[in-house]
Amino acid sequence: MYPKPFKKLIDHFASLPSVGPKMAERLVIHLFKQNPEKITDFAQTLTELKTGLRYCQKCFNLSENEICSICADPKRDRTVICVVEEPLDIFAIEKTRQFSGLYHALGGVLENLSAGSSLKITELQNRIKDGGISEVIIAMNPTTEGDATALYINRILKDYPVKVTRLARGLSTGGDIEYADELTLSSALNNRIKLN
């Protein structure tokens, strides 16, 4: 009933998370009423999401240049590396403004030990071999695979004179003890902090 370009765009929006068909329709109708320049810019930006970004040669963060803005920033603490699964995790940690060191994006987790070669683990070892690193924070997702990867990296890093830490487990701020899962609540209990 809608013309084809309309229908197709509705389908694209409806394929996004939390966007139902009704909302997709409203979004397309809204867009249709915008001026053509805005829509062209939207489309252009969408294309650049893939073409305008590459991986940083040092830490494998997403970057517009060969070296990402974090690695290139002279104000960052170059003695600490925070190891994450994906560049998107870097954005999440950066938002906390609690970390001023460097990152290393592995590009995923270990599925099995033999598949470890596609992860940027050798590159991490090389950065540590180059010296100057005193602490490696392992910030894998709190999943089975994340935990296995953390253990694997920890084992590899045993040979180097660096402190290896991992993110704390516990209750989510704003969460509800009643609804916390058993593992989270166990972590919160076992890692309890002295208050006075």
Added chain:
Amino acid sequence: MYPKPFKKLIDHFASLPSVGPKMAERLVIHLFKQNPEKITDFAQTLTELKTGLRYCQKCFNLSENEICSICADPKRDRTVICVVEEPLDIFAIEKTRQFSGLYHALGGVLENLSAGSSLKITELQNRIKDGGISEVIIAMNPTTEGDATALYINRILKDYPVKVTRLARGLSTGGDIEYADELTLSSALNNRIKLN
């Protein structure tokens, strides 16, 4: 903190209705994980929203061709024309599957009588002059401007041998009498229907 193409795309999504900055971020992260072909197609479709559509030469509906699919459909009733403000109203009416006639999109409402020339009113008169039309349904939005435009068209059409009707006013299905505004409730009372 996000690379520029990322940030810019988040801003584009966040400018859409019912999409907050948090949701825009989630949408962009989701898109980033899709394969490049899908994103390119999304961008392409977005561009076509403007470039792939024009106005039907007969009824000024949105169309991929010179004549829209409704005007070109031999199964439509060519004796009834439903006059709407915008092509988007046509899509809404088509969804009801209650109307099988033709349409005429005015391209807006009268802001003042002298500005009437930008609306496709002369084109409507020409279609009626061509003959074969027995009823014109005026389906303007139920607003002050919509009502004024409806009255204006009704006055113009007095000179032609056509029945002129307008959409009923009353309660919305699923609505609540308690929350209906006075004008709507008045219309619902005044236009009450005999049940037996």
